[in-house]
Amino acid sequence: MGELLLIFISAGLVNNIVLTHMLGVDPLIATSKKNGAAADTCLFMISTMPVVTAITYLFDFYLFSRFIADYMQLTATVMLIVITVLVNGLILQRLLPQLFLRIEKIIPLMLVNSTLLGVVLFENNHINSFISALLYGLGSAMGFSLVLMMFVSIRKRLNHPDIPRPFQGVAILFITLGLLSMGFLGLSGITLAR
């Protein structure tokens, strides 16, 4: 139980996909302009990431690592991710049509996204059971959403000050992201008290 909690926190905060691994910076910057788009991206991540990590874990563990040569595993994983995202979309459309309406615009952009692929590839290092794969995905999605929502609010505040010319636009966003990343560095080294 404690280990599962640790996996969740580690995926969300300590090894945050954006701030520690620097993956998925592009969706972060692209969708953080407006609250609505950012919320849609968060919903997509939270509803898709756990499914993707769990299913890729199963396939990887039982099929890919046994039957497919090393150099083809990445290709197989990418194809599996795409299929999973699409099928997940179909299921969501049946079960939660309201949610699907919000995320349908993002699906084409996120199909082969560095965020999803990155989480799936990092997953191999940490995970040893189905449940923990699910939790790892959920944690990563929550961590991404946390950073995205923080970034949206920071970006709103960035409208106020007089930013010097050379730093205007994307430059100040990257600097902000770097500072955030340094802040998250303080979370590293969390262990369970015994």
Place this chain on the structure above:
Amino acid sequence: MIGITLIVILFAGLVGTLRLYEHLNLINQSDNQTGRIVEHIDNLLPQTQCGQCHFDGCRPYAAAIASGRANIDQCPPGGQHTIRAIADLLGQETRLPSHQTQHELPPMVARIDEDLCIGCVKCIQACPVDAIVGAPKQMHTVIDQYCTGCELCLPPCPVNCISMDLLPSHSPVKIENKPQPGRYEMPCIGCGDCFKACPVDLMPQELFRYSRIDNFLESREKNLFDCIECDDCSKVCPSHIPLLDYFKYAKSQIVAREHQHEQASLARGRMQARNQRILTNKQRRHVQNVTQNTADNSKQDDKLTYIQEAVSRTLKKRADKPNLYQGNND
């Protein structure tokens, strides 16, 4: 062997799911969506129909932006805030520096010098929103309320009697100037004194921040229009910021934009009405031409039958009196 089969199955699954999506019309809504985007962009444009963007009007320009054939900065009458609004809508970066406002021309209307007008109707045909009234060989005049200032009536006039003029002073829009940083003005230190001084419990500090960077939407959300313009906040400000001037500026800009938006929808309506009228006129003329042609044809048919009847009658007469001719021949 199993590995290859797996990969083939995966690939087939990939293609299959994509096909399924296409079949269910979940992703391929691009046409539909561009249509909606054109509508949104068209709503932001000033609807002068002036063609300064090198397109036929506002709607074609909006379509060109949506399909990526045009830049968003080709609309001079819209000015900077139109560019910014379209950039916001499409998620593009605005290339203009955000802290400077370009000097924009005030709205203009066309004016006809009625002594010179010869009543040639050429300007009436050129006007996209039917803002010019008049009849052939009668004096024309411009209705200020409907004129969008597109200048399309200037070139066709053979006697150069049309000129552009400022809107008359009784128009509802009066734009205040943006306060320039004065000698004593210093940056806001966020002390909150203005907040304490405000008799209607606004947050002048926030309002000032948004007004200064022309974020009118936000300043409106913070209840800018509840400000009673008592000027207490500027008096207590330790940084000597002319807060009230900024608020007046923001208010006038918001009112002006709303007015502009109303004018735009009015102009759009008038342009659509005009196009509709031209279309129906054309159709009516077409129908008239067709009926006239058929009438002519039937008249000609009548003539032909008449001639044929006459010919047959004479032939009959000839047959009745063969002797006459025979006698002549002899």
